[in-house]
Amino acid sequence: MNSAAEKIDGKNGYNFAFLDENAKKEIRRRILKAISIPGYQVPFGSRELPIARGWGTGGLQITLSIIGKSDILKVIDQGCDDSVNAVNIRRFIKSVTGVEMTTDTERATLVQTRHRIPEKPLTKDQVIIFQVPFPEPLRTVEPSEAETRRMHAEADYSRMWLYLYEDIVKCGEISIGARYPVFVNNRYIMDPSPIPRWDIEKLNNSECLNLFCAGREKRIYAIPPRTSVKPLEFEDFRFRIEDFKGNKCEKCGSANSYLDETIDEAAGTRHYYCSDADYCEKNLNNAVRK
Amino acid sequence: MIKKPVLKARNITKIFGKGCPTCLDDDSDFEGNICPDCKSVVGCKNISFDLYPNEVLGIVGESGSGKSTLVRMLYLDIEPTKGEMFLEFDGDLGDDGFSGLPAQAIGANIFSAKSFVKRHIKNFFFGMVYQSAQLGLKLDVTAGGNIVERMLMANNRDIKKMRARASYLLGKTEIPVERMDEPPKNFSGGMQQRVQIAKAISNEPAILLLDEVTTGLDVSVQAKVLDLIRTLQNEIKVSMLVVSHDLGVIRLLTNRTIVMKNGRIIESGLTDQILEDPQEEYTQILVNSAL
Incomplete structure (x- = not known):
């Protein structure tokens, strides 16, 4: 996605995408190794960034290493495009690359995420990058x-x-609950980052490339497209996903998306909303159009 | 029909220390187990033997003669300085889809196999009972869990079946099944040892290694443990290697015996023969002092 011509063309006095070219090259090599051995943790030299370790520096370094000028980036935090972590990372990447940002899952070529996978299945032309706190x-x-x-x-x-x-x-x-261990390619046990159980099956035989990176722990790993990913389960104790007991999203009415539960303390009531903001909004728009 | 041995050990040597031509040389001979030239400790020297199907082979010798070192090498816990081990199993060994040795291990020296293959062999074909329960058990994990771990290693994934088997084995080893979900740290030494045996046989290993199983147990518990091992031998047809310095144990359990001293085999033969008519001076002393 990066070409030699883009090298010097940085923003705000920085190299394009902040990291120097050698750092990007190393990280890309590590990514290639990680893709070749699905689920295996590849060590890499985690770089200093203007945000603290533990705040998504792993995902950020992958994004910065593979992003090119024609990419369109979406950044989410727990499914939401507007939370502080997502907004800060998006602003930072915008300021050092100038690439187009979106909240639309379908338009994005790169999705950097913290703890969720978008409800809409990603395609072979998309890459999803997970921020990982504990890779082991x-x-x-x-x-x-x-x-x-x-x-x-x-x-x-x-x-x-x-x-x-x-x-x-x-x-x-x-x-x-979250961080449910999975078997990748019938070989390695892997930490899928703290995504809910709901999202585990989206990793199995996915069309998109899944990249994982822990900045603090300095590990990169990957699940290439169409790779088998199985949650650890016993023959008589099957893995099961979260059960929302028939509750639906109160905004868009969706019954088949992962729901956030919020409690209104004043009224003492529970409310359920889609965790994936973009998915919820599209559902709403469709409903209005009808 | 003469059966083929399941385990062939050839020239297994373990030197603790640098090692030098003197102690590594096959023909060298010196008193004691400390090399006169480089002062390395010779744990085991040129140990060769065959273990046949359903056979119980005894290894006897004073403490420090290299018995446990040998067993730990066979169990792939530690690596030998040199030597070879070959395994051969024919037919099915159990009802859970056993598929035989991994291809890389057939006719090959197991010691030089990749660690992945070694792990597979250790998990599927060997069972080990250590002298102290701390080595063989996780004392904080439930007794049932300890037994189940062994079956998990051999890729069993059915909790109900595994728990049924664990409680069956606990029954066999005379541990109250109600205490299955209690950690063995709450158990007495004898009970821990019996949990260890239940664990070692839970995945029906082809070869069971017993390292001083009765040492440190009182006589009545000793008798129970020995009785158990004998019953198991009749029931599950496993080849066993019994290490002990107690000739009573050897006499009770084994068909053939190897006598070790200073890391070397000094005498081997039928157990009865060795106990009734020992040839070597050391064996004579051993037999006389015990009986």
């Missing part, structure tokens, strides 16, 4: 990095399974 799914059962790497290398995942078993014995169900 085995960290819950093993504190040592050397040991978790060995476990991945040998596919020695019994302790993860044991953790799920103990969860079922104690709670009657697997108690992991």
